[in-house]
Amino acid sequence: MGTGDFTIRPEEKKDYRAVENLIREAFWNVYRPGCSEHYVMHVLRDDPMFVPELDFVMEQDGKLIGQNAFVKAYILADDGRKIDVLAMGPIGITPELKRKGYGKAILDYTLEKAAAAGFGAVLFEGNIDFYSHSGFTYASEFGIRYHDLPEDADSSFFLCKELIPGYLDGVTGVYQTPQGYYVKDEEVEEFDRQFPPKEKLKLPGQLFG
Secondary structure (H helix, E strand, C coil), rough: CCCCEEEEEEEHHHHHHHHHHHHHHHHHCCCCCCCHHHHHHHCCCCCEEEHHHEEEEEEEEEEEEEEECCCCCCEEEECCCCEEEEEECCECHHHCCCCCCCCCCCCHHHHHHHCCCCEEEEEECCCHHHHHHHHHHEEEHCHHHHHHHCCCCCEEECCEEECCCCCCCCCCCCCCCHHCCCCCHHHHHHCCCCCCCCCCCCCCCCCCC
């Protein structure tokens, strides 16, 4: 995909470190002091649930400015079935270009590719204020629950989009976050030493300390 302003293409091996640095810049001090998402991406590429054909980067003037990736996941339905779905992310845009439409552009493009590949739905954790513009809604509206979350807890972070209309009709159950997203703090710290030093800050609005 190209518009004259940017190009979206599959990630290549030569992009790996630049993509990890982009993700690090995009997520640094956003959800916690520092971040772990760049290491998550590093680990996911070798995960059997990772979907390499849905691993994309966005370029502008020869520079990587965005990326998105998907991982196979499932819903353990209340009737005992395992319903195949996708998890999404990390998805990131270089900080200076956030809130300029680039994030929505790569999101919509990669969702179209996921639908064309035959996947039925995407579930992940995100901000409804942004992702609703690309058709996401609360997963609870589909009867899908987030694993290990108490029934009375706020689940407004847990979002869903059907890629095949009606794919989740008659499905209620529990979504399982792919194991590849869980990384150890000490491994993140060790990996992060490969990048230029950045100051970790505890800021208002962060979800984790």
